[in-house]
Amino acid sequence: MKQDNFDELLRRSGLKNTKTRSAILEILEKSEQPVTAEQVFLELKNKQISANLSTVYRTLETLAEKMLAKKLNISGDSRAMFEYNRLVHRHYLVCLECKKIIPIDFCPIKNYEKTLEEKTKFKIAGHKLDVYGYCPDCQNKIQE
Amino acid sequence: MKQDNFDELLRRSGLKNTKTRSAILEILEKSEQPVTAEQVFLELKNKQISANLSTVYRTLETLAEKMLAKKLNISGDSRAMFEYNRLVHRHYLVCLECKKIIPIDFCPIKNYEKTLEEKTKFKIAGHKLDVYGYCPDCQNKIQE
DNA sequence: TTTACTGCAAACGGTTTGCAAAAGG
DNA sequence: CCTTTTGCAAACCGTTTGCAGTAAA
Numbered sequence: 001m002k003q004d005n006f007d008e009l010l011r012r013s014g015l016k017n018t019k020t021r022s023a024i025l026e027i028l029e030k031s032e033q034p035v036t037a038e039q040v041f042l043e044l045k046n047k048q049i050s051a052n053l054s055t056v057y058r059t060l061e062t063l064a065e066k067m068l069a070k071k072l073n074i075s076g077d078s079r080a081m082f083e084y085n086r087l088v089h090r091h092y093l094v095c096l097e098c099k100k101i102i103p104i105d106f107c108p109i110k111n112y113e114k115t116l117e118e119k120t121k122f123k124i125a126g127h128k129l130d131v132y133g134y135c136p137d138c139q140n141k142i143q144e
Numbered sequence: 145m146k147q148d149n150f151d152e153l154l155r156r157s158g159l160k161n162t163k164t165r166s167a168i169l170e171i172l173e174k175s176e177q178p179v180t181a182e183q184v185f186l187e188l189k190n191k192q193i194s195a196n197l198s199t200v201y202r203t204l205e206t207l208a209e210k211m212l213a214k215k216l217n218i219s220g221d222s223r224a225m226f227e228y229n230r231l232v233h234r235h236y237l238v239c240l241e242c243k244k245i246i247p248i249d250f251c252p253i254k255n256y257e258k259t260l261e262e263k264t265k266f267k268i269a270g271h272k273l274d275v276y277g278y279c280p281d282c283q284n285k286i287q288e
Numbered sequence: 289t290t291t292a293c294t295g296c297a298a299a300c301g302g303t304t305t306g307c308a309a310a311a312g313g
Numbered sequence: 314c315c316t317t318t319t320g321c322a323a324a325c326c327g328t329t330t331g332c333a334g335t336a337a338a
Contacts, residue, residue: 016292016337019318037328052295059293063160075217075272078303079327095280099277102264109273112252116275118244119159124277128219131260160312160317181303196320203318220326223302253289 013066020051021046024059025068025084033101034072034081034092074101075130091129097138104131150245157210164188164195168203169212169228178216178225178236207224218245219274235273248275 006022006029011140015021027043028035035043035128041056051059060082063069074094081101113124134142150173151165160254171187172179179187184199193205204226207213216225218238225245237246257268278286 018293018337020294054296054329055294061329069190073217073219079220091265093260095266097270103268105262106261108253108256113275116248116279118238120248121280122239122246122275122277123283124275125240126277127273127275129271129273131257131268131271132268133261133266133270136265139267162318164319198304198321201318205304206318275291 009068011101013068015062015066019049021063022061023047023051024056025063027080028069028084029061031043031083032073033103034083035117036079038079038080040082075132091131094133095133095135095138097142101132101134102135145281153212157212158211159206163193163206164199167191168200169207172207172213172226172228175227178218178227180223180225182223184226204205214232219276235275237275239277239279239282240276241286244279246279257259 006025007017007091010017010021023043023044024040027040035123036044036055037056037060040060041051041053044051044056047086050051060080062067064071064082068085070085070127074081074092077099080093083103088105090103090105091107093104098114105127109127109129116122117124148223148270150169151161153169154161167188168184181204184204185195185197188200196264198283204213204215204224208215208226212229213226215228215286216227218225218236220240221243230273232249233251234247234249236253237248238244239246251273253271253273257271260266261268
């Protein structure tokens with residue numbers, strides 16, 4: 001059962017397995033798109049597992065620290081977003097109209113980092129690439 | 145004289161030329177790094193042109209709307225940053241230790257956008273790439 | 289039984305707003 | 314003049330915090 005997976009994940013990270021935590025992990029895992037703290041909060045309510053909003057924030061922060069989740073800052077939205085850490089290096093394609101976020105798996109800039117290290121003498125630790133545009137649905141809506 | 149340039153820029157954008165506005169434009173133009181609203185506010189004070197912080201926010205927002213400035217969201221900092229719009233497509237190399245921001249001019253993902261358009265049927269409008277790492281100075285400090 | 293976790297309410301920091309006064313063209 | 318722009322103070326919104334109580338190991 002899935003539940004046990006989360007239990008083990010939490011355990012391994014030295015975290016106690018509470019109902020709220022495993023529920024949040026499950027919400028993240030099942031969501032195809034990154035979510036905000038408030039979305040998680042509402043989703044918990046739907047599942048009759050009401051938790052305090054500040055607990056949700058604390059939990060998401062903890063999960064991100066332990067690398068069980070990733071915290072994202074999508075440009076143009078002041079809210080933090082969180083997603084299950086699937087351990088794949090990913091980028092995002094964001095629709096400027098409907099705000100849909102599509103994860104994309106191919107990363108075009110591995111080599112670029114090497115070049116950049118040589119040029120700048122920086123020790124590169126990572127990067128953040130988001131692409132913006134209009135999704136097929138919204139392109140149609142706009143034309144009408 | 146520079147002053148006149150800003151006057152003309154503002155005029156062309158349909159904005160009135162106030163002391164505060166041209167001073168802010170000049171601050172942006174002279175700054176090698178993106179700055180926060182508060183930094184602009186303090187810089188104005190230095191120049192004996194005290195303006196209200198909310199005016200600074202409003203001005204920066206307006207300048208960004210009119211494309212005279214660019215508004216950036218650097219990951220890991222909740223504050224917005226602004227820079228003079230030099231009309232070159234740029235990325236940023238951010239030092240995770242001292243927070244220094246180095247603009248970099250080469251863009252490695254033009255082709256990638258085309259591939260992505262074909263694959264996803266999105267109409268790509270732009271992208272945002274920031275690279276993170278440790279600058280030469282901070283690498284030394286950390287080793288000690 | 290010890291430590292980690294939670295709820296609550298209050299504070300926070302960056303940003304935005306309504307309104308009346310001031311200044312630009 | 315008429316329209317923008319400004320200062321001020323208050324509100325805003327997402328997020329964080331201190332603390333006392335609760336639950337997990």
